Amino acid sequence: MPEPIVELRDVTKIYTLGKNRIYALNKVNISIEEGDFVTIMGSSGSGKSTLLNMVGCLDLPTSGKVMINGVDISRLDDDGLTSIRRNNIGFIFQQFNLIQTLTALENVEMPMIFNGTSPEKRRKKAMMLFERAQLPPEYEEHKPNELSGGQQQRVAIARALANDPPILLADEPTGNLDSKTGNSVMKLLQELNSAGTTVIVVTHDPKLEDFSNTTIRLQDGVICDENC
């Protein structure tokens, strides 16, 4: 049996609010195989954002182990986490989070710059990813605010793919899009998944479940079965 690409073992995250200790995650065990399309469902406050941050190496657990591609991230420092993120995880945000000073194509190039890819290579690759995200080339030189929401999210997806990460991590990717545009974005993610990338979508929207092959439900920091 191959090693899971994402594995959480007894992960607990506690936030302290005043005198109260809040268990955002309580002994969560998750195992995601390479090539999976996973939806993490839960209402607000269920701990899904915390879980996403753990998998995205943006936050560390209070206890337990988070393994990304075989590496235990809880032992890493800031730069170590950065390098794991850079090479293993492509982020897709609800707000798209494109850099406004950069053109659409430059936004796609950005992760490759941090990776030290040569200018010619990263330009070529960015143009290729642009195509793959089904964006017409005439948008390459546009600034993000000149693009529609759906187009911006496609640019963000292209950016997420820049360093060929094995994992795509999407946080409410359709939250700021109308349902038709949202659908097409999800279809794009599905296509990328069928090409081999592991996709993890965090959402509270039950409609997104249809695109994935596994659903993990969270409530009050614990995984529950389908009925919760």
Added chain:
Amino acid sequence: MKIADPLKNNMYAELARRNLKRQSIRTILAAIGIIIGVIAISSMGILGNTMKLSVTDSFADVGDKLMIYPAPGEESITEKQIGQIRKVAGIDEIIPLRSHGERVEYKNEESFASVYDIKEEGLESLAELEEGRYFKSGSTDCVVGSSVAENLEVSVGSKIVIDDSKLRVVGILKERGLGFDIDTDSGIFTSSEMYEKLYPDEDEGYSSTIITVDDINELETVQQDIEDRINRKDELITVFATNMITESIDGVFDAISLFLMGIGSISLLVAGVSILNVMLMSTMERTKEIGVMKAVGASRKDILKMFLLEALFLGVAASLIGGLLTLGGSYMIISFIMDDSAYILKFSNIIYILEGVFFGVGTSLLGGMYPAWKASRMKPLDALRYE
């Protein structure tokens, strides 16, 4: 094929440029601070230095000498003392002098000059001739300095009148400028015989003595030797080296320059604080952007580099503008005040402009350091959540 993309070469530099442009008014205001600071610091330095140059340029460049005067309370330097000095090693020439301030007439012109009794060889080594020849010993001839010749409108062959005695001018000296030995420009030089005829009652001793040395580096040793020899029991003579005077004048002006630059640097300090302020605002505003960049793989070093480059660009651009404005402005002011714009192009003035630019860039970098460091330490999660 599209036109060459700026990001191709250096994305960090390009991002810095765009971010500065994004907040153009703020950038310009911060730059003005640095520009003013650079102008202040370099123009203050130039002001002090030009003052120094204009003073020291009027000094004669005649090499360093030792001057000997009778100590306070002593009448004159005696022939015996000259004999003792002669025994000191390292002396090239000893030029004993007697002098007297005197009114001089020629035709209708009148002037005040110092009449010197000097040996012909001594005068030869002190000043060059513009025209004519040096006087012969024993003669009643004289050689006059350039100012004297100009004031009295005498030429070679004229006969000037001192105290009813007539002296024939046989030579006129080249203009030499202000010296710390004697002022040859306003001197009248003649033989001992003529001098004694003019001032029969005067003491036999010398009023001063000029000493040149073989090796200029031995000036102080020779000075010490002479003092040791003659002032053994009582303070009979005073010896000083002319370079001490120029050095102390230089020192005073250097101190003035430094003081003025210190005042100028206060404005640069203020500019540095404004850069700090501007960059801190900019990191706050771009918190989310920093978070995104960190999420997609920017390391601390990448973020640090980005913000430092911004401060560097701002600093370099503003400092260069400040430097150029200083160069142009002081060129105009100096040529207006001093009628000689060549001063501004002196290397020592250019140095102050370079110094101003250097400090301008340095201040910007210092001002940008803390914000850049702060940005690089942001936790990506907190930064992403920032609204």
